[in-house]
Amino acid sequence: MAKTTKKETVKKAAPKKATVTAKKPAVKKASAPKAAAKTKAALESAIPESPLVFERPEKFEQVKHSLEKVDALGLVCGTQKYVGDIDMPNLLHVKVLGSPHAHARIKKIDTGDALKLPGVVAVYTYKDVPRVPRTTAGQGWPEPSPYDTYLLDSKVRFVGDRVAIVAAETIEAAEEACKKIKVDYEVLEAVFDPEKAMDKGAPVIHDEKDAYVPIPIFYDKSRNHASHVETKVGDVEKGYKEADVVLEKKFYPHYAQHCPIEPHICMAWLDENDRLVLRTSTQVPFHARRITAQTLQIPIKKIRVIKPRIGGAFGTKQEVLLEDICGLVTLRTRRPCKLALTRSEEFMSSRTRHPMVVKIKMGAKKDGTITALSMRIISNTGAYGSHALTVLSNCGSKVLPLYRANNIEFVGDTVYTNLPVGGAYRGYGATQACFGTESLMDDMAEAIGMDPIKFRQKNHIVEGESSPIFKALGEGREGVDMAIGSCGLAECITKGMKLIDWKKKYGKKGTGTKRRGLGMCCLMQGSSIPEIDMGSVFIKMNEDGSFNMLLGATDLGTGSDTVMAQIAAETLGCKHTDLIVYSSDTDMTPFDVGAYASSTTYLTGGAVITTAKKVRDQIIAVAALKMGEKPEDITIKDGICYGKGKKNKVTFGDVSRYSLYENKQFQIGAIGSHISHASPPPFAAHFAEVEVDTETGEVKLLSYVAGVDCGTAINPQLADGQTQGACMNGISFALTEEYIFDNGKMLNSTFGNYKIWGTKDMPNLQTFLVDSYENTGPYGAKSVSEISINGGLPAIANAIKNAVGVRLTRPPFTAEKVLKAMKELKAPKVEAPKAAAKKGKKK
Amino acid sequence: MKLNVKINGKKFDLEVNPNAMLIDVLRDAGFKSVKSGCNEGSCGACAVMIDGRPKNSCIVLAGQVQNSEILTAEGLxxxxxxxxxxxxxxxxxxxxxxxxxxxxxxxxxxxxxxxxxxxxxxxxxxxxxxxxxxxxxxxxxxxxxxxxxxxxxxxxxxx
Incomplete structure (x- = not known):
């Protein structure tokens, strides 16, 4: 079958070239309409253009300050409301019966006994619901993920897959009913090894006829082949010939779960107009509305999705997992309902980080020039192809541009297996891929006899440079060409070296049974999906000079409501507390793609500026009218409009009351949208210091330092908090988090057995932000949320190598694996390394 | 069973199922700051003070807190x-x-x-x-x- 290369991917719209540098901001000019196309020109003028760059104020009043998070007091006092924090009379409790088998067909299913139980109101199986292939991935429409998932199906494809839905008066009754459902399974052969999933004769997981991919990209379900991406720049074979050293290694980043402390939860009810209301823990309220409508075959206008406070998400709530079930129950029973996943269900049945096989090949000259770089990925998407293509393409697009190389090759495949389902997880492919490249960067430095930091400094991308990868790898279509407009990586490296005391400590392993090592890595990510993602904002002015700001954007605890208030306040000329922020309600707020792809600050922040500027213009016009001044003479500071020479002044409240009650009445307010034309990478350098016990293999993480360039940190305290949280998650992923399987069943689906780090596990964690200015972002901002989760794996792996000389490729780096690798290093090599590594794969 | 407890300094006489977990009793009584994260005593989201000691309320039976004083975040x-x-x-x-x-x-x-x-x-x-x-x-x-x-x-x- 023909494989989709970048040339064959379909363009939805002609991508505009957005080559923007910090030094020379390209100001977009209104396109000159052709004389013949008057109507077209009129249409175009009615459709607003998003600016390529934003104005840079001389100084900041509201942004770049650590102002108080707008919801913080309510959160710490327990008055803010999450999904499950409202009481609803007549509520039904919903439970989903999960499959005990990794791969099976439901031959017979009998719900009679379950329905007879007291308190059980409804039981639904695949026979009772519409069969609509769709994806659960909350992405822009049409999604670049296969439509391979059903509300309920006659086949189950992983342990925990949906078998039946029960609604009952109590959760106990619902649980009891699940036990009473009699299911006769035809157990099928399962495939668990992603490297064998595409083999001829392997069990076909999606043998149903109706699964398809909604955009013209590669998809071959008959071979468990969920997606394929490849791209080439230059001639890698020539590059390898030019190299003094060529290295190649395989890395195996593993399964992990996001572990938001609030598991997925959704409530549903019918409102007074008989519309379905979904109150849900989602990152993507608008996509959730669309996908629920699609699944239940009802019009979008019949659904309202509300996102209240969310107890963390990290990607797993960029997925429509409960809304369709709750919608079904409420529409069928006409009663409110609630479905909350247990921690165990969260681990087994929600979404995970795609585990991968990452093969990196690198060629370099002795002087440190990288002559060629190849990345070959096999991504395991589990039973369904959620984010199958885009996580895969991000392996290349968020990693390969970091170092200069003339010859680059990327080949990636996503495969189905009968294991838990992959999805979006903070880092989104970059985490997995950079583990490979950053490990191999260290090995290459050693092989050519160069210091690993010097090797990186010599090769990393800088301001004004571009990478052909930006254009070559998009998300389901061609990417967007761009040059780096801001890069503070050099400073991240030098400052981080000082903080971890690199020069003094590097290479001083010590003697005896405790050996110390230092390791580091460089990282990049992106900021939004260029020319695909869109965010929008509505602002209206109140009589006291305050503003309601309605955002589609989704604050998951990240603080985006606060960041948006600061950007609006900066633009309007008031305090961030003058903005009353209400976000993510599909009935009330304008559209936003949602909180993913490190987009909210960069993308929706742009929409806030665009909208606030329109409002500011109206305020100035009214103030000028009221004071009898010229608009161009009006200045604004702290919510007060001043006339020429500051003789006259009116407050925002005066202006608003004038416009509402006194003269030429109208509502001061505006709506605005923004799409980005670039996805400027934030950069980071991470450092780890470990102590390895040579007798037990135990790794103790002593210190961890992370420096991040996120452009302007709109709220430095929040940006720092994002960095610290991401670092700890990355560290915990590298050292302890692990799925242990038996025949496809996760054996350790509790916090007792799946170790995420607590306060006592903490290393000496130091984080810092490096100031840079990104002209394409709102007030110079880039993204910050994802990048720092990527550092744990490579920085710690490199530190372990530095301490005891072993290159670990199969995380987490448990004592058992380190000790084993150390023994193999000392032992004469009789065993093939591949076979040796495989033994350590599970457990 | 009847449960007599003081929650955040206020007396409550609650009718509860003796098998009920304290987290559910507290949430049903309106103290929604008590959060559920794991229901196995591992994550601490449901921690409340019982007679001056912090406990995970998801692994405490309602019957165990008879005549106790309980403090939640709302009471802070x-x-x-x-x-x-x-x-x-x-x-x-x-x-x-x-x-x-x-x-x-x-x-x-x-x-x-x-x-x-x-x-x-x-x-x-x-x-x-x-x-x-x-x-x-x-x-x-x-x-x-x-x-x-x-x-x-x-x-x-x-x-």
């Missing part, structure tokens, strides 16, 4: 008059999604009640059972240490 303070710890969590940026905050504030309160001058190690020890996936804990530890200092200085907070 409210947005108008927050407790020093709550204010300090806000000032230090120790709250992101906030879901784990009520439980960790209870653990912090219990620590400061028994040890008004904790070291960093004491704080790490006391808060180890309160998992947080957002913050990386740094700011939370700073907030608790800072609160201890403020309380030591005798700055008037409420409570």
């Amino acid at each position: 303070g409210n947005p108008e008059t927050p407790h020093i710890l709550q204010k300090s969590f806000v000032d230090h940026g120790a709250t992101q999604c906030g879901y784990c905050n009520p439980g960790s504030l209870i653990s912090a309160k219990a620590l400061l009640d028994r040890n008004p001058k904790p070291t960093e190690a004491d704080v790490k020890d006391a808060l180890d059972g309160n998992l947080c996936r957002c913050t990386g804990y740094v700011k939370r530890i700073e907030a608790v240490l800072d609160s201890a200092k403020i309380i030591q200085k005798g700055t008037k907070g409420n409570k």
Whole structure:
């Protein structure tokens, strides 16, 4: 079958070239309409253009300050409301019966006994619901993920897959009913090894006829082949010939779960107009509305999705997992309902980080020039192809541009297996891929006899440079060409070296049974999906000079409501507390793609500026009218409009009351949208210091330092908090988090057995932000949320190598694996390394 | 069964199922700051103070708290008059999604009640059972240490 290369991917719209540098901001000019196309020109003028760059104020009043998070007091006092924090009379409790088998067909299913139980109101199986292939991935429409998932199906494809839905008066009754459902399974052969999933004769997981991919990209379900991406720049074979050293290694980043402390939860009810209301823990309220409508075959206008406070998400709530079930129950029973996943269900049945096989090949000259770089990925998407293509393409697009190389090759495949389902997880492919490249960067430095930091400094991308990868790898279509407009990586490296005391400590392993090592890595990510993602904002002015700001954007605890208030306040000329922020309600707020792809600050922040500027213009016009001044003479500071020479002044409240009650009445307010034309990478350098016990293999993480360039940190305290949280998650992923399987069943689906780090596990964690200015972002901002989760794996792996000389490729780096690798290093090599590594794969 | 408890200083006579878990009893009684994260006593989101000691209410049976005094985050303070710890969590940026905050504030309160001058190690020890996936804990530890200092200085907070 023909494989989709970048040339064959379909363009939805002609991508505009957005080559923007910090030094020379390209100001977009209104396109000159052709004389013949008057109507077209009129249409175009009615459709607003998003600016390529934003104005840079001389100084900041509201942004770049650590102002108080707008919801913080309510959160710490327990008055803010999450999904499950409202009481609803007549509520039904919903439970989903999960499959005990990794791969099976439901031959017979009998719900009679379950329905007879007291308190059980409804039981639904695949026979009772519409069969609509769709994806659960909350992405822009049409999604670049296969439509391979059903509300309920006659086949189950992983342990925990949906078998039946029960609604009952109590959760106990619902649980009891699940036990009473009699299911006769035809157990099928399962495939668990992603490297064998595409083999001829392997069990076909999606043998149903109706699964398809909604955009013209590669998809071959008959071979468990969920997606394929490849791209080439230059001639890698020539590059390898030019190299003094060529290295190649395989890395195996593993399964992990996001572990938001609030598991997925959704409530549903019918409102007074008989519309379905979904109150849900989602990152993507608008996509959730669309996908629920699609699944239940009802019009979008019949659904309202509300996102209240969310107890963390990290990607797993960029997925429509409960809304369709709750919608079904409420529409069928006409009663409110609630479905909350247990921690165990969260681990087994929600979404995970795609585990991968990452093969990196690198060629370099002795002087440190990288002559060629190849990345070959096999991504395991589990039973369904959620984010199958885009996580895969991000392996290349968020990693390969970091170092200069003339010859680059990327080949990636996503495969189905009968294991838990992959999805979006903070880092989104970059985490997995950079583990490979950053490990191999260290090995290459050693092989050519160069210091690993010097090797990186010599090769990393800088301001004004571009990478052909930006254009070559998009998300389901061609990417967007761009040059780096801001890069503070050099400073991240030098400052981080000082903080971890690199020069003094590097290479001083010590003697005896405790050996110390230092390791580091460089990282990049992106900021939004260029020319695909869109965010929008509505602002209206109140009589006291305050503003309601309605955002589609989704604050998951990240603080985006606060960041948006600061950007609006900066633009309007008031305090961030003058903005009353209400976000993510599909009935009330304008559209936003949602909180993913490190987009909210960069993308929706742009929409806030665009909208606030329109409002500011109206305020100035009214103030000028009221004071009898010229608009161009009006200045604004702290919510007060001043006339020429500051003789006259009116407050925002005066202006608003004038416009509402006194003269030429109208509502001061505006709506605005923004799409980005670039996805400027934030950069980071991470450092780890470990102590390895040579007798037990135990790794103790002593210190961890992370420096991040996120452009302007709109709220430095929040940006720092994002960095610290991401670092700890990355560290915990590298050292302890692990799925242990038996025949496809996760054996350790509790916090007792799946170790995420607590306060006592903490290393000496130091984080810092490096100031840079990104002209394409709102007030110079880039993204910050994802990048720092990527550092744990490579920085710690490199530190372990530095301490005891072993290159670990199969995380987490448990004592058992380190000790084993150390023994193999000392032992004469009789065993093939591949076979040796495989033994350590599970457990 | 009838359950007589004092919650945040107020007496309650509740009719509860003796098998009911305390977390559910408290949430049903309106104390929604008590959050569910694991239902196995591992994450600390449901921590409340029972007679002065922090406990995970998801593994405490309602019947075990007869005649007890219970403190939840609502009892610490409210947005108008927050407790020093709550204010300090806000000032230090120790709250992101906030879901784990009520439980960790209870653990912090219990620590400061028994040890008004904790070291960093004491704080790490006391808060180890309160998992947080957002913050990386740094700011939370700073907030608790800072609160201890403020309380030591005798700055008037409420409570």
